Amino acid sequence: MLPLLGLMTTAAVFMRYVVHRPIVGADEMTGLLLLVVFFLSLAHCWVEGGHIRSEILISRLSPRLQKIADVWSLALVLAFTVALIYAFFKQTIAYFNYQKVTVDAEIVLWPFVALATLGSLLLGAAVLASLIDLLSQQEQKRSEEK
Secondary structure, three states: OHHHHHHHHHHHHHHHHOOOOOOOOHHHHHHHHHHHHHHHHHHHHHHOOOOOOOHHHHOOOOHHHHHHHHHHHHHHHHHHHHHHHHHHHHHHHHHHHHOOEOOOOOOEOHHHHHHHHHHHHHHHHHHHHHHHHHHHHHHHHHHHHO
């Protein structure tokens, strides 16, 4: 999808500034594709460990407090992701029911918001898996200590 985004942007710039005939809706479509690319890449970024972490602060804590901070941060990310899923889902339903479209090209919006919802769901699943993994590791260490 990124090559399509780059191609569309290049074509829009060429048509606007060289041919002086802008492509109607190119900016809208570029924004919608960027939305989809961003949200569909969040889960992959999470799994690959690409999200920003505050290692400077966490590394100064004791191992026990580091684990607590990890669980707390995962729980916060999960709560935020659940709120995001809820908001996107409500927006998708509203856009679908009212057949909401963009201003210039009249592009139907609900499929793009639905894909953002899917990306948020995938992120939520990845975060939940990380939280379960972290908690099971802690439980396993407790079992080994006994």
